[in-house]
Each structure stands twice: as C-alpha cells, then as structure tokens.
Amino acid sequence: MRKILVALGGGPTAVINQSLVGVVLKARLLGTVYGARFGIRGILNEEFLDLSDVPTQELEFVAVTPGSALGSTRDKPDIKYCMEIFKVLQAHQIEQFFYIGGNDSADTLHIVSEEARRVGYSLRCMHVPKTVDNDLMCNDHTPGYPSAARFVVQAFAGTNLDNAALPGIYLNVVMGRNAGFLTAASALARKYPGDGPHLIYLPERTFVLERFLEEVRRTYEHYGRCMVALSEGIHDASGAPIASQLMKNADRDGHGNVQLSGSGALADLLCDEIKNKLKVKRVRGDTLGYLQRSFPGCVSDFDQRVAREVGEKAVRFAMSAQDGSVAIQRTSDYVVGYELVPLKAVAGKTRVMEDKFIADSGTDVTDAFRAYLYPLLGSGIPEIHRLSSNPVEKILKKS
Amino acid sequence: MRKILVALGGGPTAVINQSLVGVVLKARLLGTVYGARFGIRGILNEEFLDLSDVPTQELEFVAVTPGSALGSTRDKPDIKYCMEIFKVLQAHQIEQFFYIGGNDSADTLHIVSEEARRVGYSLRCMHVPKTVDNDLMCNDHTPGYPSAARFVVQAFAGTNLDNAALPGIYLNVVMGRNAGFLTAASALARKYPGDGPHLIYLPERTFVLERFLEEVRRTYEHYGRCMVALSEGIHDASGAPIASQLMKNADRDGHGNVQLSGSGALADLLCDEIKNKLKVKRVRGDTLGYLQRSFPGCVSDFDQRVAREVGEKAVRFAMSAQDGSVAIQRTSDYVVGYELVPLKAVAGKTRVMEDKFIADSGTDVTDAFRAYLYPLLGSGIPEIHRLSSNPVEKILKKS
Numbered sequence: 001m002r003k004i005l006v007a008l009g010g011g012p013t014a015v016i017n018q019s020l021v022g023v024v025l026k027a028r029l030l031g032t033v034y035g036a037r038f039g040i041r042g043i044l045n046e047e048f049l050d051l052s053d054v055p056t057q058e059l060e061f062v063a064v065t066p067g068s069a070l071g072s073t074r075d076k077p078d079i080k081y082c083m084e085i086f087k088v089l090q091a092h093q094i095e096q097f098f099y100i101g102g103n104d105s106a107d108t109l110h111i112v113s114e115e116a117r118r119v120g121y122s123l124r125c126m127h128v129p130k131t132v133d134n135d136l137m138c139n140d141h142t143p144g145y146p147s148a149a150r151f152v153v154q155a156f157a158g159t160n161l162d163n164a165a166l167p168g169i170y171l172n173v174v175m176g177r178n179a180g181f182l183t184a185a186s187a188l189a190r191k192y193p194g195d196g197p198h199l200i201y202l203p204e205r206t207f208v209l210e211r212f213l214e215e216v217r218r219t220y221e222h223y224g225r226c227m228v229a230l231s232e233g234i235h236d237a238s239g240a241p242i243a244s245q246l247m248k249n250a251d252r253d254g255h256g257n258v259q260l261s262g263s264g265a266l267a268d269l270l271c272d273e274i275k276n277k278l279k280v281k282r283v284r285g286d287t288l289g290y291l292q293r294s295f296p297g298c299v300s301d302f303d304q305r306v307a308r309e310v311g312e313k314a315v316r317f318a319m320s321a322q323d324g325s326v327a328i329q330r331t332s333d334y335v336v337g338y339e340l341v342p343l344k345a346v347a348g349k350t351r352v353m354e355d356k357f358i359a360d361s362g363t364d365v366t367d368a369f370r371a372y373l374y375p376l377l378g379s380g381i382p383e384i385h386r387l388s389s390n391p392v393e394k395i396l397k398k399s
Numbered sequence: 400m401r402k403i404l405v406a407l408g409g410g411p412t413a414v415i416n417q418s419l420v421g422v423v424l425k426a427r428l429l430g431t432v433y434g435a436r437f438g439i440r441g442i443l444n445e446e447f448l449d450l451s452d453v454p455t456q457e458l459e460f461v462a463v464t465p466g467s468a469l470g471s472t473r474d475k476p477d478i479k480y481c482m483e484i485f486k487v488l489q490a491h492q493i494e495q496f497f498y499i500g501g502n503d504s505a506d507t508l509h510i511v512s513e514e515a516r517r518v519g520y521s522l523r524c525m526h527v528p529k530t531v532d533n534d535l536m537c538n539d540h541t542p543g544y545p546s547a548a549r550f551v552v553q554a555f556a557g558t559n560l561d562n563a564a565l566p567g568i569y570l571n572v573v574m575g576r577n578a579g580f581l582t583a584a585s586a587l588a589r590k591y592p593g594d595g596p597h598l599i600y601l602p603e604r605t606f607v608l609e610r611f612l613e614e615v616r617r618t619y620e621h622y623g624r625c626m627v628a629l630s631e632g633i634h635d636a637s638g639a640p641i642a643s644q645l646m647k648n649a650d651r652d653g654h655g656n657v658q659l660s661g662s663g664a665l666a667d668l669l670c671d672e673i674k675n676k677l678k679v680k681r682v683r684g685d686t687l688g689y690l691q692r693s694f695p696g697c698v699s700d701f702d703q704r705v706a707r708e709v710g711e712k713a714v715r716f717a718m719s720a721q722d723g724s725v726a727i728q729r730t731s732d733y734v735v736g737y738e739l740v741p742l743k744a745v746a747g748k749t750r751v752m753e754d755k756f757i758a759d760s761g762t763d764v765t766d767a768f769r770a771y772l773y774p775l776l777g778s779g780i781p782e783i784h785r786l787s788s789n790p791v792e793k794i795l796k797k798s
C-alpha cells in the first residue's frame with residue numbers, strides 16, 4: 001500500500017479542515033493516509049495519526065469545525081531539519097506529502113522538495129493553499145480568506161450600528177501583515193448612506209499619522225462620528241510597521257515575522273493620539289484578533305466548497321510527474337477552476353492588493369474590489385435594517 | 400389620541416430593538432407612538448420620530464437588527480435636566496414614557512418619575528430591562544445577556560481550537576464592569592476534556608497578580624497551553640479595577656463609570672507580565688470589545704423572544720396605576736414570567752454573580768451556573784468536533 005502524509009502549517013482558518021478532509025477522503029482510496037500532528041514538527045517527532053479508517057461522518061464533522069484539527073506549526077526547516085524529516089519519512093516509507101498552508105508553508109515545502117531531489121529521495125510534494133490574508137501569488141483568492149472576510153463584514157456591520165447609536169470615533173484593527181484584502185473587506189459592511197467604515201487604511205499605502213488625524217477630524221465633523229478600519233500592517237514611508245515601532249516586547253516567529261496580532265497596542269496608541277490631538281471624548285479601539293480566523297458559525301459556504309476542492313485536486317495533481325501548488329482561478333464570477341503551479345511560484349512570495357482595488361483617496365476600495373469580493377462571501381449574510389425617518393415637528397424649537 | 404414615548408438608553412445589544420418593536424406594536428394600538436432619538440437627549444432636543452405608521456414588516460426587520468435603532472445616550476439627568484424634559488413632554492402632551500435600558504437607565508427613569516410626581520406632572524414611567532452585563536436586580540436574567548453570552552461561547556470555542564493548533568498562552572478580556580456573568584459564559588465553550596478556557600477571572604473575586612501568574616504557569620505546564628477568560632472589571636483587594644490602574648487617559652461617562660471597553664490595555668499588560676515572569680514565548684491577548692454586544696448573526700432565539708415580550712408586557716403593565724420596571728422570572732428551565740417591580744428596586748443597583756455560581760477555586764464556574772445559562776443560549780449553536788486519535792507506532796523513537 002502507498003503511504004501518504006498530510007499536515008497543516010501556519011495560522012488556522014475556518015475552513016482549513018475542509019482541505020484536510022478533501023485530501024484524506026480522496027487519498028485513502030489510493031493508500032494509507034497519515035496525518036502529522038503540529039505540521040512538520042510532528043514529522044520530526046514521528047507524531048502521526050492513521051486517518052485511513054476514521055469514519056467519513058466524523059471527518060465531515062471535523063471539516064465544518066474551525067481550527068487545524070491536526071495542529072499546526074510556525075517552524076521553518078533548515079537543511080539539518082530537512083535531513084531529520086527525510087529520515088522519518090524514509091523509515092515510514094512515505095511517498096507523497098500534502099502540506100496545507102500559506103506562502104511560508106509553501107516555502108517550507110519548496111525547501112523539502114528541493115532537498116529531496118538533491119539527495120535523491122523520491123517524494124511527491126504537494127502544496128494546498130490556505131491563508132486568511134489572501135496573499136498567495138497565482139491565486140484568484142485563497143481558502144480561508146472568504147470566511148475571515150465575512151467575519152470582518154459582519155463585525156463592521158454590527159459595530160457600525162453600535163457607533164451610530166452612541167456616536168464617537170471607533171477604530172478596529174484587522175489582520176493582514178502585508179496585504180490589505182481582509183481590512184478592505186470591511187467596506188462591504190456598508191449598506192445605507194453614511195454607514196461605516198468611513199476610512200480604510202491598508203498596508204499597500206504609506207500611513208502618515210498627521211494625514212490620518214486630519215482625515216478622522218474631517219469625517220467626524222461631517223458625520224458626527226467616524227468608523228475606521230486599520231490593517232495591523234500599516235507602516236510609515238520607510239516601510240516600518242506602525243505597530244512594531246510601538247511594541248516593546250516584539251516577538252518574532254521562525255520566519256522572522258514580528259508578532260502583530262494578539263495585542264491591542266496599535267488601536268490603543270492611535271486612540272490616544274486622537275484623544276490628545278483632536279480633543280474628542282468618545283474614542284474607542286478594538287482589535288479583531290484571533291476571532292476573525294476561528295469564529296464558529298460565521299463561514300462562507302462558497303469558501304467551504306473551494307477549500308474542499310483544493311484538497312481533492314491536490315490528490316489528483318499528485319498523480320502527475322511533478323511537485324507543485326494547487327492554484328485557484330476564477331473562470332466566471334461564481335465558478336473556479338484549478339491548476340498546478342510550481343512551488344517556487346508561490347513559496348515565500350506575497351501578493352498584495354492590486355492598484356485597481358484601491359480608491360484614489362487611498363482610504364477606500366473601488367467598485368472592482370466590491371465586485372471581486374462579493375461572490376466569495378457566500379450566502380445568508382444577516383441583513384441590517386434602519387427605521388425609516390418620520391420626524392415629528394418640533395414645538396419648542398430650542399435647538 | 401394618547402401620546403406615548405419610547406427611548407433606548409445605555410449600550411446597545413443584539414436584541415434591544417426587539418423590545419422597542421414590542422413596545423411600538425402594542426402601544427400603537429392605544430395611541431400615537433413617538434420614538435426619541437439618542438435617549439433622553441433626544442427628548443431635550445425634541446428629536447422625535449413618529450412610529451405610529453411605520454410598516455409592521457419594517458419594524459420586524461429592525462427587530463432582528465443589532466444596535467439601538469433610535470440611538471442611545473449615556474446622559475444622566477439632574478433636576479435641571481429633568482425640568483427641561485418635562486417642558487418638552489408637556490408641549491407634546493406625552494402621557495407614557497417607556498425607557499429601555501440597564502440599571503443606569505432605570506436610575507434616570509427613577510429620577511424623572513420622582514421629579515414628575517414632585518412637580519405634579521402626570522407621567523407613566525415604565526422601565527424595560529436590557530443589559531449584556533446581566534446585572535439587574537429582581538431579574539432571572541436580562542435581555543441582551545443571552546445573545547452576548549452566546550457570542551462569548553462561540554468566540555472561546557473558536558479561539559480554543561486556534562490555541563490548541565498553535566499552543567501557547569491566550570487571554571481574552573470580556574465585558575462586565577461589576578458582574579462576571581458574561582465572562583463566566585466562556586465556560587460553556589468547553590466540550591472535550593482539556594478544552595479552554597482553563598482559568599476564568601471574575602470581578603466577584605479579588606485579582607492577585609502573583610496568584611494569577613502561578614495559576615497560569617501550572618496550567619501551561621499541565622496542558623502545554625493555557626486559555627484564560629478575564630473580566631474587564633477584575634480588581635485588586637482595595638476594589639480598584641486592574642484595568643483603570645493602568646490606563647493613562649481614563650475616560651468617565653455621565654454616570655462616573657471609568658471606560659473599560661474599547662481598549663486592549665488590560666490584556667496587553669497581563670501578556671507582558673506573563674512573558675516577563677514566566678518566560679513563555681507565545682503569549683497572546685485579545686479583547687472581545689464591542690463585537691460581543693453587536694455581532695449580527697450570533698443571536699439567541701430565546702433572547703429574541705424574551706426581549707420582545709418585555710416590551711409588550713411593559714405596555715400592558717402601563718395600564719396599571721404605578722410606575723415600575725418589568726422583571727423577568729424563570730418559572731421553569733425554559734419558561735419565563737413577568738412582574739412589575741418598583742423602579743427603585745433596580746435603579747442604580749447592581750446584581751453580581753451569586754456564590755453558588757462560582758467554583759471554590761475562584762477560577763471556574765459551577766454546575767449550577769451551567770444549568771442556569773444553558774437554556775438561555777438558544778438553539779443552533781455550531782458544533783465543534785475533534786479527530787479521534789489513532790496514533791501510528793513510532794519507528795525511530797527519537798522522542
């Protein structure tokens with residue numbers, strides 16, 4: 001029997017288990033399927049689960065559960081790490097390795113694939129895309145992004161109502177180190193004229209504090225309130241993230257990335273600036289944090305379907321003669337197709353928002369972006385309604 | 400035609416519009432119904448909407464929309480403010496005033512009611528309960544709490560999966576100034592053995608930093624990770640909130656409350672303490688923020704029904720000869736009844752978690768609390784599933 005290994009890398013999403021189940025259900029028709037616990041670290045430690053006989057119904061339940069059912073890792077292997085991996089793979093006679101993850105995971109897999117070829121170890125390496133940041137090259141979008149975007153849309157739709165009821169300035173910081181796709185999704189929360197977010201700050205544009213304060217001031221004057229969506233990755237002209245400048249205990253992962261999530265510092269600092277400079281009393285800042293990639297019950301059904309399919313397609317592509325990454329192409333607004341691209345085409349590279357998606361103001365998105373995102377969000381987004389205005393004539397007319 | 404006024408006070412919830420619609424649909428059978436924009440501030444400014452002829456279908460859409468459809472306020476009236484209110488009510492010949500809100504709003508209404516009696520102005524004052532904090536006296540629970548609790552449950556269920564996939568220490572700060580009901584709800588996110596939150600810190604118990612660090616350390620050692628739920632209102636032995644001690648620009652509302660929400664400071668400070676003292680690398684802190692009271696699509700259907708009914712009952716009780724507050728009684732686990740209690744029984748008073756709901760450890764809830772909360776959460780909470788473990792025998796056995 002052929003031995004097939006599957007693992008998950010990087011940050012979990014609401015649909016990464018769909019891709020896992022897609023791989024497992026297809027691959028176990030062809031051989032024995034092992035799952036490595038905690039990504040490549042689990043390979044190193046020989047922590048494998050045999051998924052060949054897990055009941056299909058159980059897998060289907062896991063598929064609709066957020067998080068990475070096998071665990072994940074942020075380890076990045078060097079050559080020594082790779083050699084240890086090969087020893088384990090060889091001992092267990094693994095022939096195919098499916099690694100579900102983002103551009104860092106694709107980079108990991110690319111290193112493993114190159115090293116395997118160099119040392120003459122026969123291993124089929126397939127990368128299955130996922131990332132809430134939507135920052136993979138060669139892909140229309142990446143599984144995980146649509147559900148996270150839907151969470152962002154619902155979060156801004158709700159907090160917009162809250163801010164409209166108790167007017168003030170409200171900031172909310174959204175994930176996305178280099179790419180603003182998730183922050184930009186907040187624009188689709190707007191329904192009625194005057195709805196927030198009124199200003200959107202993306203890492204694709206330079207953040208200038210004085211300009212930010214002036215834009216917030218103008219918006220607050222105009223609407224009597226101001227809702228702001230901010231990417232955690234906003235940076236100054238030198239490219240230095242505003243967030244990491246402010247963090248004392250900056251924490252880096254194995255890929256050298258500074259920790260941007262899991263802290264409210266960026267929102268708090270900007271709230272302080274606004275309070276001090278604009279003299280506005282009600283200023284509040286939230287940070288969406290880990291909820292945006294893990295909240296159960298806020299999932300795009302479109303995202304679920306595509307996440308399942310990339311897993312299935314990866315098994316299909318593994319029958320061909322080359323390693324690679326499954327890439328998603330949009331063939332029309334609601335239909336996607338799949339192709340295999342070389343690992344190095346996505347490994348370690350970052351897609352950012354195309355200029356056509358960003359408004360000239362630099363603080364909003366375009367119709368092209370709305371048209372791009374809308375079909376990804378899936379069905380059944382809760383509707384928001386206002387009371388129609390029927391003002392009573394004033395009698396005392398004091399104000 | 401009788402003139403009836405309705406307004407919303409304090410923080411919005413996911414179901415406060417249900418109570419508004421409950422009042423409007425019943426009251427407009429009896430007379431003309433005005434809605435004041437932005438609570439009592441709208442009365443002062445004569446900002447009324449005539450809700451008598453708003454289509455029922457539109458009201459039903461508004462009922463399922465989070466936020467306060469008429470706007471809200473945190474103003475607290477003094478005698479001068481009350482006199483201005485009476486002038487407006489008199490000019491518009493308002494006979495009944497329904498104020499939907501928490502204990503601060505009940506306090507406002509109590510002042511208005513007492514002053515009206517003192518100056519001989521005939522006004523029926525009815526308080527309709529709401530608050531996500533669940534801190535009203537005389538009530539089994541308050542509308543808004545069940546839906547916010549459901550959000551907390553889903554948020555912790557999701558972030559528990561995230562933390563299990565990438566193990567570390569994770570804190571999440573939950574709303575609740577004096578009462579820990581909302582923070583305690585996080586306990587109902589647990590399904591499998593080892594699920595978080597592993598530690599729950601409530602404002603009903605004194606927070607001691609050294610003890611906290613020791614409890615986190617022990618839990619981290621035991622599970623290899625640690626999920627913590629913290630109330631924003633945790634305080635030291637002197638009663639001083641840990642959060643407000645740390646905030647430079649402490650912001651107070653008209654009721655003298657320090658701003659605790661809309662900042663990530665508490666989570667960030669405690670993360671820094673853990674990093675510095677326990678030398679753990681992966682430490683993350685989130686703050687649920689305004690999402691927990693406004694997120695669309697995460698609502699308890701039980702909460703919606705009760706919120707509608709308290710509005711309807713208030714109109715019914717207004718036919719009796721006294722001012723008061725509608726109070727919710729649990730008659731069995733899934734059935735509630737309503738009674739009218741004096742305004743002063745709830746005005747400005749705070750219910751906290753009963754001792755029977757808090758475990759002896761001080762960092763968990765009891766079965767009695769789980770039994771209390773479970774029926775409030777409503778139907779259709781997303782299920783969470785794990786992969787059953789089927790470990791493969793190690794060959795190299797290095798670890």
